[in-house]
Amino acid sequence: MPLMTWKDEYSVKIAEFDGHHKQLIGMINDLDDAMRQGKGKIVVGDILKKLINYTGFHFAAEEKIFKQHDYPEYVEHKDKHDKMTAKVLALQNDYNAGKVSLTVEVSKFLTDWLNKHIKETDQRYSEHLNSKGIK
Template sequence: MEWYDDYNIDVDLIDTQHQELVRVVTRLQEALSSGPVNTEIASALKFLVQYTQQHFHDEEEIMRAIRFEELEHHQKLHSKLIDEIKDILLAIKKGKGVNAYDLIDFLTDWLINHIRYEDKKIGRAMEQYKNETSDWDGSLA
């Protein structure tokens, strides 16, 4: 998976985390293409779940701070993905074979679409919030 600059939403913390997510998916891709599948996939996916949960948490904090209108909808998209990855982990644990290519396609598509169509809205909302909140010092806590 490759990172393109137009994936930036111009919120530094989020962009940095998105780049790390792309790296994690890429590592997963490499793990899948280099032989024995299940143990490698399981540990890469576990890391992906942990990292993604932290990232979603941070993203949601930012959305809350700028009173983002679509917070609830966006949160639902996040928890749906976490549930789907957890289902895959469970299937692996039960010894079910996972189609590596389907898995990578699914993750790559999700990430690209989510960043480009959903997270971009956060960047725009942040810009608007900055403009409307003249006394805002830029802190997000």
């Protein structure tokens, strides 16, 4: 049984970004499944690689739309993206350095991302972008 399932409360009402966010839920579930099987340390490296790629394409896509449609919270939102990207890279560095408790830290980071960034920060752009025809 997956740890996280998609719920309407996660939706930002933009299909492309909801699709991206569903990929994040997939990473959370993949890591949780591996941890339950005692294989978290084995898959955490792959999860981090996926997460680095994800932050690159997802944040770029959001920021491009924000600029195109004059999203008023662009600067603040981009700052949060930059901090999250830095955290992902720090986690990758910790992984490469052999940090022991990293699997739990990555799991918590991903879950916080879903429950804080998506449900709070990302929700704020929905109305603005929907009003510009982005759905």
